[in-house]
Amino acid sequence: MRREPARTFSDLLPLLFPAAVLVVFFVIPFGIMVAVSFFRRQQGGFYTVDFVVANYERFLTPFFGSVLGFSLFLAMAVAVCCVVVALPFTSFLSGCSRRVQVVWLVGILAILSLSEVIIGFAWSTLFSRTAGIGNLLAALGLMEAPKALLPGFGAVLTGMIYQALPFTILLLYPSLMRLDPSLLEAARTLGASPLRGFVSVVVPALRHTIAATLIMVFVFALGSYLLPQILGRPQHWTLSVLITDQAIYQSNMPFAAAMAVFLVLISLALVGLVLLVGGRREAA
Numbered sequence: 001m002r003r004e005p006a007r008t009f010s011d012l013l014p015l016l017f018p019a020a021v022l023v024v025f026f027v028i029p030f031g032i033m034v035a036v037s038f039f040r041r042q043q044g045g046f047y048t049v050d051f052v053v054a055n056y057e058r059f060l061t062p063f064f065g066s067v068l069g070f071s072l073f074l075a076m077a078v079a080v081c082c083v084v085v086a087l088p089f090t091s092f093l094s095g096c097s098r099r100v101q102v103v104w105l106v107g108i109l110a111i112l113s114l115s116e117v118i119i120g121f122a123w124s125t126l127f128s129r130t131a132g133i134g135n136l137l138a139a140l141g142l143m144e145a146p147k148a149l150l151p152g153f154g155a156v157l158t159g160m161i162y163q164a165l166p167f168t169i170l171l172l173y174p175s176l177m178r179l180d181p182s183l184l185e186a187a188r189t190l191g192a193s194p195l196r197g198f199v200s201v202v203v204p205a206l207r208h209t210i211a212a213t214l215i216m217v218f219v220f221a222l223g224s225y226l227l228p229q230i231l232g233r234p235q236h237w238t239l240s241v242l243i244t245d246q247a248i249y250q251s252n253m254p255f256a257a258a259m260a261v262f263l264v265l266i267s268l269a270l271v272g273l274v275l276l277v278g279g280r281r282e283a284a
Contacts, residue, residue, distance in 0.1 A: 033264075041255065047253055055255045055257070067238070071239040074236075075218045079217040080214070082161055082167075083214055086165055108166040116227060124230055127149040128150070130146075134149060156232040223240055242259065244256075246259065
């Protein structure tokens with residue numbers, strides 16, 4: 001179907017309300033944040049209207065550069081792990097009966113509805129020394145004595161994967177449901193094992209969906225704030241944590257705004273990449 005262009009002003013009326021919401025709740029606040037990022041900070045937590053680039057220059061120092069690099073690495077690790085786990089699971093789920101799918105989807109939505117605070121403190125309990133996974137590992141003989149598994153990078157990564165995995169499954173589910181099952185049957189008829197058929201048929205057929213899902217989960221994980229603080233050490237804090245620290249505890253709003261602008265620009269660039277991938281998929 002071909003989309004007809006708007007011919008009269010009345011054809012554009014349905015777009016006025018979404019456009020107004022976008023301007024009021026995104027364009028104006030983002031414009032204010034960009035303006036504040038160029039202000040000059042004064043002693044005592046105040047700032048004056050000015051146009052300086054010192055906030056962005058400070059952001060490029062080795063310390064904050066390493067925080068940005070760690071944030072990008074952590075978000076990419078979460079995205080890759082979630083897709084690797086969610087893709088075979090969602091493929092298996094799509095082959096189940098409708099009743100089984102409904103039960104699983106309700107459970108996934110229930111997990112997705114949990115707040116980051118609940119997830120963080122639940123995993124902090126599971127990783128604790130007194131009532132955590134360490135006691136089970138010690139009982140199985142895999143550990144000499146129970147010990148805490150947090151704070152650490154593994155705890156942060158596990159908590160963030162748990163938070164993002166339901167989101168990943170819901171992104172992959174529609175495409176896997178639309179995939180023709182006869183493709184896998186043909187691969188098995190030709191002698192391919194289930195694993196080889198999955199890798200050689202399902203993955204190439206969903207390459208655009210997988211790429212878009214990776215980017216969306218990356219953006220989702222990039223804004224994580226509480227889990228790195230609850231489950232990790234200061235060296236595991238992400239850029240979102242430092243933005244809050246600069247804005248609230250250091251009273252440095254211009255620098256916090258500069259970091260927030262950079263984070264928003266990265267997210268917008270990745271969302272644009274998702275739209276580009278989707279456009280190429282439709283063209284193909």
